[in-house]
Amino acid sequence: MTSSLPPVSDTIGDIQSLIxxxxxxxxxxxxxxxxxxxxSAVSRCFKxxxxxxxxxxxxxxxxxxxxxxTPNAAARSLITRRSNLVGVVVNELAILHYPDILTxxxxxxxxxxxxxxxxSFPRENELDRTLAEVWQHPIDGAVVAARLSAxxxxxxxxxxxxxxxxxxxxxxxxxxxxxxxxxxxxxTMVSRLAGAGHKRFGLIDGPADSSxxxxxxxxxxxxxxxxxxxxxxxxxxxxxxxxxxxxxxAIMDQSGTAPDAIICGNDVMAIGCIxxxxxxxxxDIPGQLSITGFDGIASAGWLSYQLTTLRQPVQPxxxxxxxxxxxxxxxxxxxxxxxxxxxxxVEGGTARLGPAV
Amino acid sequence: MTSSLPPVSDTIGDIQSLIxxxxxxxxxxxxxxxxxxxxSAVSRCFKxxxxxxxxxxxxxxxxxxxxxxTPNAAARSLITRRSNLVGVVVNELAILHYPDILTxxxxxxxxxxxxxxxxSFPRENELDRTLAEVWQHPIDGAVVAARLSAxxxxxxxxxxxxxxxxxxxxxxxxxxxxxxxxxxxxxTMVSRLAGAGHKRFGLIDGPADSSxxxxxxxxxxxxxxxxxxxxxxxxxxxxxxxxxxxxxxAIMDQSGTAPDAIICGNDVMAIGCIxxxxxxxxxDIPGQLSITGFDGIASAGWLSYQLTTLRQPVQPxxxxxxxxxxxxxxxxxxxxxxxxxxxxxVEGGTARLGPAV
DNA sequence: TTGTATGCGTTATCAC
DNA sequence: GTGATAACGCATACAA
Numbered sequence: 149m150t151s152s153l154p155p156v157s158d159t160i161g162d163i164q165s166l167i168x169x170x171x172x173x174x175x176x177x178x179x180x181x182x183x184x185x186x187x188s189a190v191s192r193c194f195k196x197x198x199x200x201x202x203x204x205x206x207x208x209x210x211x212x213x214x215x216x217x218t219p220n221a222a223a224r225s226l227i228t229r230r231s232n233l234v235g236v237v238v239n240e241l242a243i244l245h246y247p248d249i250l251t252x253x254x255x256x257x258x259x260x261x262x263x264x265x266x267x268s269f270p271r272e273n274e275l276d277r278t279l280a281e282v283w284q285h286p287i288d289g290a291v292v293a294a295r296l297s298a299x300x301x302x303x304x305x306x307x308x309x310x311x312x313x314x315x316x317x318x319x320x321x322x323x324x325x326x327x328x329x330x331x332x333x334x335x336t337m338v339s340r341l342a343g344a345g346h347k348r349f350g351l352i353d354g355p356a357d358s359s360x361x362x363x364x365x366x367x368x369x370x371x372x373x374x375x376x377x378x379x380x381x382x383x384x385x386x387x388x389x390x391x392x393x394x395x396x397x398a399i400m401d402q403s404g405t406a407p408d409a410i411i412c413g414n415d416v417m418a419i420g421c422i423x424x425x426x427x428x429x430x431x432d433i434p435g436q437l438s439i440t441g442f443d444g445i446a447s448a449g450w451l452s453y454q455l456t457t458l459r460q461p462v463q464p465x466x467x468x469x470x471x472x473x474x475x476x477x478x479x480x481x482x483x484x485x486x487x488x489x490x491x492x493x494v495e496g497g498t499a500r501l502g503p504a505v
Numbered sequence: 506m507t508s509s510l511p512p513v514s515d516t517i518g519d520i521q522s523l524i525x526x527x528x529x530x531x532x533x534x535x536x537x538x539x540x541x542x543x544x545s546a547v548s549r550c551f552k553x554x555x556x557x558x559x560x561x562x563x564x565x566x567x568x569x570x571x572x573x574x575t576p577n578a579a580a581r582s583l584i585t586r587r588s589n590l591v592g593v594v595v596n597e598l599a600i601l602h603y604p605d606i607l608t609x610x611x612x613x614x615x616x617x618x619x620x621x622x623x624x625s626f627p628r629e630n631e632l633d634r635t636l637a638e639v640w641q642h643p644i645d646g647a648v649v650a651a652r653l654s655a656x657x658x659x660x661x662x663x664x665x666x667x668x669x670x671x672x673x674x675x676x677x678x679x680x681x682x683x684x685x686x687x688x689x690x691x692x693t694m695v696s697r698l699a700g701a702g703h704k705r706f707g708l709i710d711g712p713a714d715s716s717x718x719x720x721x722x723x724x725x726x727x728x729x730x731x732x733x734x735x736x737x738x739x740x741x742x743x744x745x746x747x748x749x750x751x752x753x754x755a756i757m758d759q760s761g762t763a764p765d766a767i768i769c770g771n772d773v774m775a776i777g778c779i780x781x782x783x784x785x786x787x788x789d790i791p792g793q794l795s796i797t798g799f800d801g802i803a804s805a806g807w808l809s810y811q812l813t814t815l816r817q818p819v820q821p822x823x824x825x826x827x828x829x830x831x832x833x834x835x836x837x838x839x840x841x842x843x844x845x846x847x848x849x850x851v852e853g854g855t856a857r858l859g860p861a862v
Numbered sequence: 863t864t865g866t867a868t869g870c871g872t873t874a875t876c877a878c
Numbered sequence: 879g880t881g882a883t884a885a886c887g888c889a890t891a892c893a894a
Contacts, residue, residue, distance in 0.1 A: 173665070175871055186881045191873060201879060216663050221643035222583040223871035226886045229530075231579065233622065233642065240608050244803065247604040251597050254623050263642055265590065266611050266621045285590065285620055286578035286643070306573050308530070389807060423808035446601065450746060451780035452809045532887055543865045548889055558863060580887035583870050 174217045183211035194219050225286055234473060235282050235290040237267045237275075238314075241387060242293060245416050246445055249314070252466035253291060260470055262288075272357045275300070283307060289477045291469055292316065295359055296323075310476035312469055315460075316359055322484035324476065326469045328460045330360050330442070333491035334367025337411060337440055337458060340493065342375050343502015346408035346438060349380035352395030352421060354387050354413035361387075361413050364442060368411055381407060385417050392420020393428070400429065406437045409499065415441035415448040415457055422453060422498060438499035448496070456499035458491035465489055531574045540568035551576050582643055591830060592639050592647040594624045594632075595671075598744060599650060602773050603802055606671070609823035610648060617827055619645075629714045632657070640664060646830045649673065652716055653680075667833035669826055672817075673716055679841035681833060683826045685817045687717050687799070690848035691724025694768060694797055694815060697850065699732050700859015703765035703795060706737035709752030709778060711744050711770035718744075718770050721799060725768055738764060742774050749777020750785070757786060763794045766856065772798035772805040772814055779810055779855060795856035805853070813856035815848035822846055 176190040183190070185204060192198035193208040200208075211217075225231040236253060243250055254264045265287055269278040275294055282290065283303075290304070293314040301318055304311045313325035341349070351368055354361025368380060383398040385391035392412060400406060406429065412418035418441030425431040425439065433439055434456075441448060444459025468487050495501060533547040540547070542561060549555035550565040557565075568574075582588040593610060600607055611621045622644055626635040632651055639647065647661070650671040658675055661668045670682035695706070708725055711718025726736060740755040742748035749769060757763060763786065769775035775798030782788040782796065790796055791813075798805060801816025825844050852858060 173871085177871085187871090188873085188881060188883095189879090191871095192880090195873080199879060204879080216660070218640040218664070219873095220583070220871050221641060222579050222588065223886090224873070225643075226577070226579040226583055226871080226888090227873045229886085231643075240612070243608050244604050247601050247607075250604075250623075251600050251625065254625050255597070255627070258625070258638070263638065264623045266607075266623055268608065268611050268615070270612070281615070281620065283575040284578060286582075286588070303573070307575070389803070393808075419807065427808050446746070447804055450776065451750075451784050530887085533889095534887080544887090545865065545867095545889075546863090548887095549864090552889080556863060561863080577887050580870090581889075583872085583887080584889050586870085 173220070174215045176217070176219065178215055179208060179211045179217045182215065183207045191219075222286075230288055230477075231286040232262050233265050233285070233287045234262055234477075235265045235267050235285065235287040236293070237269070237278060237282065237290055238293040239272065240268045240270050243268060245387060245414065246443055248445065248462050249293070249466070252462050253314075253469060256466045256470040260474055262470075262474065269294070279303070282309075289473045291473060295357060310473065312473045312476070314465070314469055324472055324484055325486045326465050326472065326489070327486060328465065328489045328491055330363035330491075331367040331370075333442065333458045334364040334411075335371040336491075336493065338368050338371040338375070339505065340501040340503075341409045341411075341438060341440070341499060342372075342377060344438075344500040345502075346500070347377055348403075348407040348409075349377070350395075350399040350403070350407040350410040351380040351382045352385045352392060352399070352410060352412045352417050353382055354385060354417075356384070358387070358413075364413060380411070385413055387414050387417060389416050389420040392417035392422075393424035394420075396421045396424035397428065406431060409438035409440070412439065412441045415443045415445045415455060417441070418455055418457065418498070419447065419453055422455070434497065434499050440499045442491070444492070444494055448494070454497040455494070456496035456501065457494045459494050460491050461489050530577070531572045533574070533576065535572055536565060536568045536574045539572065540564045548576075579643075587645055587834075588643040589619050590622050590642070590644045591619055592622045592624050592642065592644040593650070594626070594635060594639065594647055595650040596629065597625045597627050600625060602744060602771065603800060605802065605819050606650070606823070609819050610671075610826060613823045613827040617831055619827075619831065626651070629712075636660070639666075646834045648826055648830060652714060667830065669830045669833070671822070671826055681829055681841055682843045683822050683829065683846070684843060685822065685846045685848055687720035687848075688724040688727075690799065690815045691721040691768075692728040693848075693850065695725055695728040695732070696862065697858040697860075698766045698768075698795060698797070698856060699729075699734060701795075701857040702859075703857070704734055705760075705764040705766075706734070707752075707756040707760070707764040707767040708737040708739045709742045709749060709756070709767060709769045709774050710739055711742060711774075713741070715744070715770075721770060737768070742770055744771050744774060746773050746777040749774035749779075750781035751777075753778045753781035754785065763788060766795035766797070769796065769798045772800045772802045772812060774798070775812055775814065775855070776804065776810055779812070791854065791856050797856045799848070801849070801851055805851070811854040812851070813853035813858065814851045816851050817848050818846050 176187050180187040180190045190208050192200050193205050257264055267278050267282055289310040291314050292311050313323055315327050353365055381399050381402055383395045385395050412421050418439055422439050431437045441455050441457040444457050448455035448457050533544050537544045537547045547565050549557050550562050614621055624635050624639055647668040648671050649668050670680055672684050710722055738756050738759055740752045742752050769778050779796050788794045798812050798814040801814050805812035805814050
């Protein structure tokens with residue numbers, strides 16, 4: 149054991165720990181010399197399907213443990229061209245309002261030996277800056293839950309970074325995507341509400357730059373038209389709690405009276421809408437007014453709300469996302485595919501619904 | 506331009522995009538030959554404070570843009586020993602119940618040119634497995650929002666991975682940490698409640714393995730004792746919504762009647778507690794019962810709750826965390842320091858409080 | 863300022 | 879099964 153090797157163990161609370169020693173990193177050579185084998189033997193021991201004899205393996209592992217050796221990730225990925233890291237590009241608001249998605253994606257990737265690097269951006273128009281960051285980091289692929297332009301998508305291809313869109317489409321272009329069918333979900337909700345006799349609808353819409361909001365809105369208006377019901381009163385929202393209350397008041401302002409039902413672009417706004425309907429207008433929900441949301445977040449189930457909503461199957465979608473992205477990374481080929489999941493009606497207590505068809 | 510260079514541009518929707526070409530990556534050599542300079546010149550152009558002539562820089566950047574060149578992160582970090590990646594080790598539940606922390610940390614690190622790799626774990630006893638993952642990845646440091654044992658902390662030191670504890674302590678040992686003073690916060694809340702005349706207290710405690718819960722509990726019992734008030738009725742909770750309702754019912758079971766005030770280990774449980782108090786027991790909050798929480802999450806402010814709670818200064822804490830960790834990474838030295846922030850009382854509408862001292 | 867040469871710590875390709 | 883040896887793509891010391 150030469151003196152250039154780092155100490156094997158360290159006393160806890162040692163004075164040395166105050167000043168971090170510029171200790172040389174433990175490399176596979178250190179392990180090799182300690183175990184009395186070649187460096188390549190050490191390398192093989194850390195590769196899953198390699199051919200090493202039992203005893204060599206044992207000696208190497210013993211030495212490795214004594215030295216606290218872990219293969220250098222940078223060196224490894226330099227040669228394997230794999231970092232076992234994937235980027236997740238997502239709006240900050242999405243994390244705050246719907247953390248389930250990030251949590252589930254992280255879990256699914258982790259179960260497959262891959263870690264998530266978070267690229268959150270505050271506003272959709274800062275996406276370019278965020279993407280510039282993405283290229284600087286050693287990721288094998290990316291999950292993109294953001295409105296990607298054709299140019300931005302092309303850059304992923306040029307840089308050979310496979311990606312899967314999460315709940316987004318690419319206009320006029322194929323791309324791998326995992327989506328929940330927002331259009332169908334919206335139509336379903338309208339049908340169920342209409343089935344219970346609701347005729348006059350309000351809509352607290354999501355942000356203009358949200359493609360999800362657009363699809364939900366389109367589904368609502370299309371279905372209402374088919375049912376020969378009047379077009380909804382639409383007011384703008386920003387997906388946050390305050391937007392729900394503002395939207396409720398705006399609808400009352402415009403209509404003078406409450407509609408039969410208000411469909412909100414997401415659960416958080418629906419909750420804000422309920423609170424405003426109850427506190428500001430003393431309305432009985434769902435007696436005088438039905439209110440529904442989209443997403444199926446945890447707080448939608450709280451007793452004070454028991455929101456009637458459409459739950460996105462987050463877990464299956466995350467599984468599909470991880471499988472698809474890792475498939476792309478491993479196979480290197482891509483036949484663009486969209487996997488479409490359906491939302492599930494949560495029959496809460498904030499809306500009168502007709503029977504499921 | 507030799508044929509081995511990747512194509513500069515690509516037609517969108519091209520059939521080639523269906524089968525991802527195993528194109529060679531663009532390296533600094535490609536840029537160098539295109540710009541007619543040496544590889545090291547290219548390298549220097551991508552280093553902030555390097556000495557390069559205006560024209561060389563311009564030619565290199567032009568070539569780089571034409572080729573879509575980005576320095577290979579793995580190769581760079583192999584030599585610089587920096588990945589510009591930090592790990593965040595955190596419980597999944599924390600993300601779901603309090604996503605603000607992760608969002609704010611990610612934002613603060615991003616503003617400093619560093620990205621976050623997420624290491625979430627489902628249960629505290631799976632931390633070891635998660636830490637094993639941490640060593641496999643090229644991170645420059647870590648934020649640890651988990652109960653670290655002395656052995657686990659020592660491993661960070663041995664592996665020369667600087668870390669900052671977030672809202673945790675290390676028993677009998679110094680470590681860098683950013684914390685919110687939970688003990689003080691708990692005492693403050695008791696004082697304010699006692700100041701309004703509350704005498705009989707209930708506590709819906711956090712999980713046994715949560716050090717935050719322990720401190721909050723200790724603050725509560727200590728302050729009650731000092732005020733010569735009876736010890737609180739304590740029931741266990743798991744930090745989730747259901748625990749709040751269960752806790753409320755358990756307290757009623759044990760006491761037969763409602764106490765004057767129930768302090769909940771976090772906001773989510775407080776919300777569950779409020780819902781149960783109102784729905785199950787028809788209690789007026791805060792008329793018949795005061796209920797308080799901890800954290801200051803977004804939904805605590807919703808009209809249906811307007812929870813009286815203690816807000817953790819998440820943003821300043823995240824700033825401090827980023828500054829401290831990056832300082833440790835850059836300086837390589839460490840004089841263990843704790844930066845302690847105070848929680849702020851949010852005078853909501855779910856508790857009668859005495860005057861602030 | 864610029865180019866040459868070297869090394870970072872692995873994995874992969876060979877002979878043996 | 880094992881050990882030399884050659885990449886991987888960059889940053890940097892040093893010479894020019």
